[in-house]
Every structure is written in structure tokens, then in C-alpha cells.
Amino acid sequence: MVSPNTELAYNSKIEGDLVVTRADAVINWIRANSMWPMPMGLACCAIELMASAASRFDIARFGAEVFRFSPRQSDVMIVSGTVTYKMAPHVRRIYDQMAEPKWVIAMGACASSGGMYRSYATLQGVDRIVPVDVYISGCPPRPEALLDALIKLQAKVQKSPGTTKDLL
Amino acid sequence: MTAPADVFTAVQSQFPAASARPTLDHPAINVPMADAVAVLTNLRDTQAFDFLVDVTAVDWGVEATPRFSVVWHLLSTTKHNYVRVVAACVSDTEPVAPTISHLWAGANWHERETFDLLGVRFEGHPDLRRILMWDGYPHHPLRKDFPLAGIDTPLPDLEVGELTKATAAPAPMMGGPFVASVGEMNMTDAEPSAKDESWNERSNKPAAL
Numbered sequence A: 001m002v003s004p005n006t007e008l009a010y011n012s013k014i015e016g017d018l019v020v021t022r023a024d025a026v027i028n029w030i031r032a033n034s035m036w037p038m039p040m041g042l043a044c045c046a047i048e049l050m051a052s053a054a055s056r057f058d059i060a061r062f063g064a065e066v067f068r069f070s071p072r073q074s075d076v077m078i079v080s081g082t083v084t085y086k087m088a089p090h091v092r093r094i095y096d097q098m099a100e101p102k103w104v105i106a107m108g109a110c111a112s113s114g115g116m117y118r119s120y121a122t123l124q125g126v127d128r129i130v131p132v133d134v135y136i137s138g139c140p141p142r143p144e145a146l147l148d149a150l151i152k153l154q155a156k157v158q159k160s161p162g163t164t165k166d167l168l
Numbered sequence B: 001m002t003a004p005a006d007v008f009t010a011v012q013s014q015f016p017a018a019s020a021r022p023t024l025d026h027p028a029i030n031v032p033m034a035d036a037v038a039v040l041t042n043l044r045d046t047q048a049f050d051f052l053v054d055v056t057a058v059d060w061g062v063e064a065t066p067r068f069s070v071v072w073h074l075l076s077t078t079k080h081n082y083v084r085v086v087a088a089c090v091s092d093t094e095p096v097a098p099t100i101s102h103l104w105a106g107a108n109w110h111e112r113e114t115f116d117l118l119g120v121r122f123e124g125h126p127d128l129r130r131i132l133m134w135d136g137y138p139h140h141p142l143r144k145d146f147p148l149a150g151i152d153t154p155l156p157d158l159e160v161g162e163l164t165k166a167t168a169a170p171a172p173m174m175g176g177p178f179v180a181s182v183g184e185m186n187m188t189d190a191e192p193s194a195k196d197e198s199w200n201e202r203s204n205k206p207a208a209l
């Protein structure tokens, strides 16, 4: 007589050390859950960015707590603040120095569109110089909005096709 | 407190070319540009105006002559009063003023800012570079003939400009500039908004009749 299996969890003694999946899914899963941000904090929005990293909002819950001030080590550039024309080339150069794969979040009205600065000195949206994956509205957006953008970006990364092919 | 007239009288007794300037608050004195440094030194050394509050300039308009005036605000930290000294620039196209960075070190950056935004050259300044706009920016944005939206200019970094095809392009004004309504009690109506929304990027401002 066969006794019913009472194991609810995965048992490596029975099933062996093996999980079957697709390489794309694994790599995307790894990437999405460990997004190290490059904090491009340029104005008031950066305060909310800092709040997101602090204990109350705790961006660590989403695997993005390791703020890297070196572009070489970061995955997602969070442009939080007003990008002036004087600063714009530096933003682009830092973006260029980030290792692939890389993503950009435009946080707040200024980074997304120039915001209230309709003037000679302000870049009218950071998407004029770098490709943006997620835009966040608000002046400034609350930390929850940034977390929401991060989750949206994670969903986008999880869905990205052909990851393994690109690597090989 | 020194009465407004006293500051002026004291200056005029030594600099006959100085004249009283109409003012709504603190005493103000018009001086010829050639006397400016001497007047400011005199105010500092004999009248205890020891603190330089501001150095700036005014562009009175493209048509005006003299077009540019340089303005100095002084404060006396012992007598607690202000004085404003104004000197018109001789040239309307190449405005020049003497530096006072040797009198007050703080004038250094004020003069750089005035040079950056209004294009007044301060002669004798130790390091007259732009301070807000980038080196090599060809315009002076606070001049009256400079549009708020800006003038199409290459980015400060030509390499990035070439890569991204981005320029420091005029900002979209969407019928702006946005102006607040003075005296409006309703916050929604008081908020800065475009006063004439009949024109924007897609339909040009109608020519004046």
C-alpha cells in the first residue's frame, strides 16, 4: 500500500538538488531582485530618495538598498532632481560608465519633463539624454511612488526576453 | 541711526558729482562710475558701512541709455543702516565697472554672477569667470533681450551633444510665462498660470496689431 505524501515543501532528499526552469527566467529573476541604484540626486527629490532608503520606507525590502556611488557597480540610475544643462553631460557620462544591463528611473517632475523650470538653464526631461524606463510623477513623489516605480521596473526586467541570448 | 540725508550729505561734500537717487526705503546715491570705488571706500572707512550685502546690476532695456547700472548695497553692522550706491555704465554695449573685491572679499562671487548673467565686466577682478552658466556659454541670460525660454545653444560637452543630439534648446512655454494673480484669495485662481493661452508651441503668438 502506498502511503500518501505528507511533504508540503520541496524535499531535496527525494527530488534531488535540481530545479528545472529557463535560463532567461533565472537571470531575470536574479537581476530584478538585486537592483543596485546609482543615486543621481540633483535637487529636492533626492531627499525623498534618501527617505526611501531609510528605515521607514526601507527600499531594502525590494533588494535595492545598496546605493552605489560608483557607476561601475550599479544597475539602475535614479535621476531625482532638476537636471540643468550644465549638469546634463555629467549625467550622460555617468550613465555611459554604468555596466550593462542598466536601467533609468526618472523621479519627479523635473527629471521627467523639466518640471516647473521652463527656463533657459534646465534640461526639459532627462529622456533627452538617456533612455528612461520608468517615470514617476510628483513634485516631489512620495517614497511609496519610488518603491512602486522600482516594482514596475522589476516587472519589466522579469519580462525582458532573450536575456541569455544577449549574454552568449 | 544716521538719517538718510546725512549719509548723502557726507558723500556729496567729498564727491560733488554724487546726486541723491529717488528711493522708497534706504538712502540711495547716484555716483559716476569713475567715483564708485572711492565712494564705496569712503563709506566703508569713514561711515562704518562695513558689510557688503550685494553687488548686482540692472538692465534698463534694449532702448535705454545708459542701459546698465551697477548697484551696491552696504550695511553698517554697528549703526544698523543701509545705503545703496548706483553707478551707470558708460557703454551700453560693453558695460564695464571697477571691481571692489579688494575692499570686500565677498564681492568676488557677486561680481562673477553679475558678469555671468548680465555681462558687466568688472575690471581688476582676479578671476572673472562665469559662475552659474557653464564656461563658453555665449549669452547673458538676465539681459532684457534674452528670452526666458532660452536660445538654442550646444551642450557644454560637445561629445555628449553629438552622441545624444541634445542641445540647450528653448524651453516650451505653453502660453507662459506663468504669472501669479496678485490679490486673488482663491488659491486655485491665484496659482501661477499662463495669462494668454491662445498661443503655445503649436500656434504662434499673434503679431501685435
Ligand code: SF4
Binding pocket: A043, A044, A045, A046, A080, A081, A082, A107, A108, A109, A110, A111, A115, A138, A139, A140, A141
Ligand atoms: S520635481 Fe519638485 S521636488 Fe523634485 S526636484 Fe523638481 S522641484 Fe524638486
